[in-house]
Amino acid sequence: MNEHDSERMRGLLRKVGYTLTPDEAEADFILINTCSIREKAEQKAFSHLGRLKLRKAKKPGLRIGVCGCIAQREGERIISRAPHVDLVFGTKNIHRLPQLIEKMIKTKRRVIEIYDDRERWQQFGCEIERDNPIRAWVTIMQGCNNYCTYCVVPYVRGSEWSRPAQEILAEIKDLAANGYKEVTLLGHNVNSYGRGLDQEINFPALLRAIDQIEGIERIRFTTSHPKDFSEELVEAIADCPKVCEHIHLPFQSGSDKILKSMNRNYTAAEYIDKVNMLRAKIPQAGITSDVIVGFPAEEEEDFQQTLRLIEEVQFEGLFTFLYSRRPQTAAGNFAQQVPNSIKQKRFEILLEIQNRISSERNESLVGTQQEVLIEEGKALDVDGTSGREYLLRGRTRLNKIVEFTGPPDQIGKLRQVKITKANRFNLEGIMLP
Ligand code: SF4
Incomplete structure (x- = not known):
């Protein structure tokens, strides 16, 4: 989602006369699009800002902006940590970037703008400078109402909001007309697409409509929440030839105790049932997933249950994360935080198992x-x-x-x-x- 936001901001900057430079020393304006999903990403953003302070001291005309999830969450507090920053704006103000820059230049003053209500979202439809001429990301919804106890998304992206289907279809038709072959539909929980829209539509119906668009050869989507992964969706994937049978379905933990504490609203057995339901209908389907290691109160037995789930499902690949405390989230205050040394050890064990499985899954394709x-x-x-x-x-x-x-x-x-x-x-x- 952040990368696609960067594409959008690049397009907006180009429109108001900026050109991109790969050389930071040459830049007149540096905009850092931040991510606060993991502590490490946040630390990296602030250490980059620290280095830019020195650069600005040598080049006083340089202007520095901060946007993305940290900006949305921290707002003015960014300035107390990094007073050399000239512009701060939130995840819902992206479409305002040209006006914010103009204000910053005209007034020669620092500009901070953070919207917190979705009514002011008009960011879709603005210029997008895409990274790839063949594959494109298309946002279909944003925000999340699930409040998993480790996750900052509901706080930095707001509540769930679906984009009207006609806008999405128009964007994809335009992409097809411009030679794009593949679209990846983006949303924090694509399976709940359509809730709250005037039009009666859900995610499977949207997939079926996109499948009809001439010129587009492949459709992917991310991310799905297991609790909302339905038979109706599996039917649509099976029926639509352009929809790739690769599903990213985060499981996060194989322990029911931990899943409950994460507020995931499914059990490990229910997750496996969904996988079996998918494979019964689409045997060639490939599944990738996210898993968190070292969530508070994760004991050895919980971790072993996670490993058992990994062995049972046989994922094509896994995005493995060490749990890190995030501000505002409930889990940040949980007792029984797992020591780093244990997290790291479990992480390595898990990685070794998944690397073996990924290699075996790839090996099975030789000759096909x-x-x-x-x-x-x-x-x-x-x-x-x-x-x-x-x-x-x-x-x-x-x-x-x-x-x-x-x-x-x-x-x-x-x-x-x-x-x-x-x-x-x-x-x-x-x-x-
Ligand atoms: S469903 Fe995903 S985006 Fe929503 S709170 Fe949970 S982890 Fe975050």
Whole structure:
């Protein structure tokens, strides 16, 4: 979500005359888009701000802005930690960036603007400068009403809010007209899409409508909450040929005690039931997930239950996080915080198990034929014939990266590739005629 916000802000900055520079020393304006999901990300943002203080001392005309989740949460308090900051704005003020910059320059004063109500969200439809010419992110909803006890999203992104379907469909039709082949629908809990809209629509119905858009070849979505992952959604995934059968379904813990304490509203058995329901209908489905290690009061037995769930489900890949206390969240005040040394040890054990499973899952694809959307290529110098052969790179429907050789005119196309080799994080193959 943050990366897509950055694309949006880049587009807005370009519109008001800024050009992007990869060289921080050359920049007249530096905008830090912050994330506060993990403590580490927050520490990194503040240490970057610390370094910028020195840069600004050497270049007084330099202006520094802070936006994103930390800005939304901290507002003016950012200034007490970093008085050299000129602009602070929240997650719901992105569309106001041109006006905020104008005000900052005209008044030569610091500008702080944090909206906290969703009525003022008009950020969709503004210019977006996308990172990738083939795959695009499309926000369908934002915010969350679930209040998992470790998560800052409801505090920094607000309550759940769905974007009208006609706006989403118009954006995707426009992307198709501009040559985009794949869209990833973004939301903090896409499964609850449609709640609160005047129009009667839910996420499966939205998927079915997007599947009809000509030119778009693939549809992905993230993130799904297991409690809202329904049979109706699985039916839609199975029925819509463009919807990839790769599901990111965070489980967070395999212990019912911890899941309850996290306020996740499902048990480990219910999670596994959802996985089985998906695989019964779509046997080739691939599942990735998020897991938190070292949540308060996690004991060895809870951790073992997490490992058992991982072995049972056989995820394609896992995003593994060490629990860190976040401001405003309930779990930040829980007793029985797990010592870092134990968290780290558990993290390493879990990673080793998942790395083995990921390698095995990839190995099982050797010899199979996979549909790959080719995204990029790099010229190979084969016997001095540089430019004819390319190392092409793309993704399977299960979102696995595949590399193979072929001509550059295949970039942006869907091709069948025979998998010849599996590595832990990618596959190698031969493009079929
Ligand atoms: S469902 Fe996801 S976004 Fe919402 S509170 Fe829980 S972890 Fe955060």
